[in-house]
Amino acid sequence: MEQRSDVETVNTTDQTGGEICLTCRNLPGCVQRSKQASPILFCDLYEEGEWSADLVAAIIDKHSGERGGLISILEGIQAKYGFLPESALRLVAVRTGRSLVDIYGVATFYKAFTLEPRGRHLCSVCVGTACHVRNAPAVAEEFQRELGIQPGETAEDREFSLETVNCLGACALGPIVVVDGHYFPQVNTRQIGEIIGKTQVGLDFVEVATDERVFPVEVFCARCNRSLMDPDHPIEGHPSVRVTVSFGRKHGWLRLSSLYGSFTIESEDEIPEDTVLDIFCPTCHAELAGATDCPVCGAPMVPLIVRGGGMVQICSRRGCFSHLLDVSGSGA
Known part of the structure; x- marks a missing residue:
C-alpha cells in the first residue's frame, strides 16, 4: 500500500x-x-x-x-x-x-x-421486578430459542443481538420488549415470532391511535436533570415535553408529544420544513446537543433522559421523523 x-x-x-x-x-x-x-x-x-x-x-x-x-x-x-x-x-x-x-x-x-459488535437489530427484554413477576423470564427464554443466542450475544449472521435490561421506565406496561427503539408492551411468548418477523420486514410505520408500540415517556434535561414535562399543556392526552428553540432570528417555545413514536408538535412560531433547530432546556438554558448525528438526514440528534433509565434522541431537523431509544441497565 x-x-x-x-x-x-x-x-x-x-x-x-x-x-x-x-x-x-x-x-x-x-x-x-x-x-x-x-x-x-x-x-x-x-x-x-x-x-x-x-x-x-x-x-x-x-x-x-x-x-x-x-x-x-x-x-x-x-x-x-x-x-x-x-x-x-x-x-x-x-x-x-x-x-x-x-x-x-x-x-x-x-x-x-x-x-463488541452488535447485530443489525437489537432486542432488549426488560427483566426488572415489575416485568419479572409478569413472566418476563419466559419471554427472554423464548427470544433465546427463536434467535438461537443468549443475552449478551449476537447471531452469527449479525442480524440480531439480544440483551436483558433491568428497567425501561414503563413498568405498568410490562413485560416490555424494545427492538431497534420500538417498544412492545405486555408481551407474551406467543408474540415473539411475530415481533421478530415484523423486525425483519421493517418497524418504521407507526399509527399513533392504534399502534401498541406508542406509549408515554417522562423525560428530563440531560444537563440539569430537571423534568421537561408540562402537564398544563397536554398533547394527545398526555403532558407535553417543554423546550425552547431558536432558528434564524427567532426564539420561542416548543412543545412535543410525550408519546414515543408520535411526531406531533406545537410551537410559538411557524417552523419551516427542513429547518435545523437549536434546542434548549427551559430551566437551565443549556443547549440540548448530543454527540450523535441523525442517521437519516445528518442533523444533530437531541438527547433526553428517560425516567427509569435510558435516553431518547430526536432529530433536530423539522420534518425528519428519526428518533432513537438507547436503553441502559443491561443485565446481560
Whole structure:
C-alpha cells in the first residue's frame, strides 16, 4: 500500500525496540504515519477496514475541550460503528491524553456502551421486578430459542443481538420488549415470532391511535436533570415535553408529544420544513446537543433522559421523523 506523500512517517518503538502502531498495534499491513497537525499515529489498514482513523479523529476533535467530552466522543464513535472498537479507543487515548484504563473505565461503566459488535437489530427484554413477576423470564427464554443466542450475544449472521435490561421506565406496561427503539408492551411468548418477523420486514410505520408500540415517556434535561414535562399543556392526552428553540432570528417555545413514536408538535412560531433547530432546556438554558448525528438526514440528534433509565434522541431537523431509544441497565 502506497504511503501518503503529505505526511511524515514517525518511528515509534516498543520495549523490545520494535516499531509499533498506536492504533492497530502493529498488525500485518500497518503503515506507520502521523498527521502534520498532531502526533497521532494511524494506519491505512484500518482506514479501509473495520474503522476509519480519520473519522474517529474528527469525532475526537469535535468534542475536545467540552465538559463531559469523553462521553460525547464515545457516543459519537458508537453511533458511527455500533460499538467501540479497541483500536478506536487507543486512538482516543493518544489524542486526548487520557489513559486507556480511564477510557475503558468509562466505556464499561455505562451500560449504553458496548465493546463488541452488535447485530443489525437489537432486542432488549426488560427483566426488572415489575416485568419479572409478569413472566418476563419466559419471554427472554423464548427470544433465546427463536434467535438461537443468549443475552449478551449476537447471531452469527449479525442480524440480531439480544440483551436483558433491568428497567425501561414503563413498568405498568410490562413485560416490555424494545427492538431497534420500538417498544412492545405486555408481551407474551406467543408474540415473539411475530415481533421478530415484523423486525425483519421493517418497524418504521407507526399509527399513533392504534399502534401498541406508542406509549408515554417522562423525560428530563440531560444537563440539569430537571423534568421537561408540562402537564398544563397536554398533547394527545398526555403532558407535553417543554423546550425552547431558536432558528434564524427567532426564539420561542416548543412543545412535543410525550408519546414515543408520535411526531406531533406545537410551537410559538411557524417552523419551516427542513429547518435545523437549536434546542434548549427551559430551566437551565443549556443547549440540548448530543454527540450523535441523525442517521437519516445528518442533523444533530437531541438527547433526553428517560425516567427509569435510558435516553431518547430526536432529530433536530423539522420534518425528519428519526428518533432513537438507547436503553441502559443491561443485565446481560
